[in-house]
Amino acid sequence: MVIAFENILMTMGHDEYIDWKLLVCRMNGELSKEEEQKFLTWLAKDTRRKAYYERMVAEWNSDTIRESDMSRELAKLDQFLYLQRKKGHQVMLRRRWLKWSVAAVLLVGLISSVYMLQRMRVEILEKTSVAVITPGKSKAILILSDGTSVNLDRGVDSTDTFIGVAKIKRNEGTILFEEDRRGTEMEYNTVITPKGGEYHVVLSDGSKVWLNADSKLKFPVNFGEGKREVFLSGEAYFEVVHDEGHPFVVTTDLGNVRVYGTQFNVRRYVDEEGIRATLVDGSVGFAKNGQKEDEYIKIEPGYQVRYEEGQEVVVQKVKVYNEIAWKNHQFSFERKPLDEIMKDFMRWYDVNITFEDESLHELYFSATLNRYGNIETLLRFFEAGYDIKFEINGKNIKVRRK
Template sequence: MEHNEYIDWKLLVRRMNGELSKEEEQKFLMWFAKDPRRKEYYERMVAEWNSDIIHESDMPKGLAKLDQFLYLQRKKKHRVMLRRRWLKWSVAAVLLVGLINSVYMLRRMRVEIPENTSIAVITPGESKAILILPDGTNVNLDRVVDSTDTFIGVAKIKRNEGTILFEEDKRGSEMEYNTVVTPKGGEYHVVLSDGSKVWLNADSKLKFPVNFGEGGREVFLSGEAYFEVVHDERHPFIVETDLGNVRVYGTQFNVRRYVDEEEIKATLVDGSVGFAKNGQEEGEYIKIEPGYQIRYEEGQEVVVQKVKVHNEIAWKNRQFSFERKPLDEIMKDFMRWYDVNITFEDESLNELYFSATLNRYGNIETLLRFFEEGYDIKFEINGRNIKIRRK
């Protein structure tokens, strides 16, 4: 390996903080994959960075000693002490918040990347979706190559923003529907013709009218979505699912209803919403206040409980956040976001509980190391298949 094949140490530091753009992340992955010694270099850098006290002016000199192929600055005029309070926000692209009832000291954290693993294979999700027009035409929203805003009928695709905006089609009167589908490893932002905003999580589908009629504004959801609904008393907004409907009175809220999960969850951030099981009338809607969540499983009673809203909508804020959550439920979100298949060698491992806040755009190998810190478990990665077993 030649000496001129180097990477700026500031980029490596920013990666540990989870601050890289997609282009910078690809640059890092390419640099990382070219030489096995870089794995050791990066691990040792993380260990050094996570020590009790680090002086920024010492970093270039210290890192230069770790590997001869990096050219680093050796003199800094400015000397800044990075104390532990700051460091707890920067550990290998992971924001770590405690495990079960304790917080790990960052100096004990280590990044371990398994041998014979291609880190470039599994990447975080990105803005991509399929738009299905009323006539059945499919438009791949991540493959539009025009460098400017693109128009498809009354839909406007905002380039490089992962957003599609719909305008009212005054030409037609029939009730026609558009559908936006996000695959595993995808997310997308939709602005409906009434101005209401919807953020779709991975593996989700939203069906909605091209034009909202004179009555209610009904949309159909499978998966998970965050809504900011424009208030309109004369035209109530209703999110329909296969288990029941969420009636909206002008608000911000999250709805989660994946077909491989037994329940629907509606979490209110601001405003007011109500929920009714299929077949119930308008007067039977159960209303909740901000900070509360409605949960319903078919055949059971509706449950209303106060929740930590941050955990429920963390996905929209670029995070995984969970508190005393079983490992199998956490891994479902990992599978959808990273488009991988995760299996348990021992079913008893399903019920291990974790609490943390992690960077949703972090490298999956780094994130999985967090779980290994708390229990005697090991993640084995083979392509897009991941097996969880006891060490």
């Protein structure tokens, strides 16, 4: 699909912004009465919107278009309206003879839902040397309570292995710990995922933990009679077995997340400011280090608690999918600055990314991308949104202006 935007003048206002999904549903005949009225109100504000929408419908009805292509095209309009509304003034788009190409940009590695409105120009990444940069995989190091280290890399051995009460299922990238009450002394194991790694851990009580890249989880070989406490650095998704008599606590250097049988995500990287815990289902509470049990702040599903050292605890509603997308093999972000996105890329692809100009940090993107996609393909997406370029030299990547 190729669509050209030429001499479009948009007067920005609070009613200009419309969710691109609404337009997609309109073309599919899936709008409710309320949504239909919202669409018609938006459409009536400017004759150019009607012309734009008619062109969308024409493309939609063609044999060559796919839904993901249309989603991307509509997303460009959405992002443009959002960005210009923030600026608070009128914008004239200069005539661009360079047409917008959507279907050819990211046929591999994108799922759709991409917000952009800048000229989409796909160029081959400039490389000063050929580099083999691969996405992360199931790999980790297990450090037993006696100090012994075990490589959990899936590629080391395809057979299941037993180490004491632990069963390593390398083909599945999982390690399971069975309960063993023979010992009374509290002993701890630690699973560490390097950059470019992830791993699945099943604790002795049956609770499940998914570790993201560059993370560390310390946990008892057997949980005692009191609380079930684990220690986290990095990011992990938890599915905790309910046990009212033995509360589950995730401890970090900034605070603790107290769990009451639930599914949630905790992110606390030392190179990022603060901790954030996102609740998917059930109930959790958060307390800063040193706070008492009755001072825990509880949140509901769909909410996130954030805390930065020296600041107040903040509770806010979030799009849970974006927060846990990594567990579902995706990158998902909405109006997120480029430097924050690249931090996740660095951890997952085990590369070093630098910026030629700090102003490039504040370029905002929204997308859902394949976490196992080729990094060069994914970087082209960012190049298409703004006049930027990624130079690859071995495992070093530099972001600069074109």
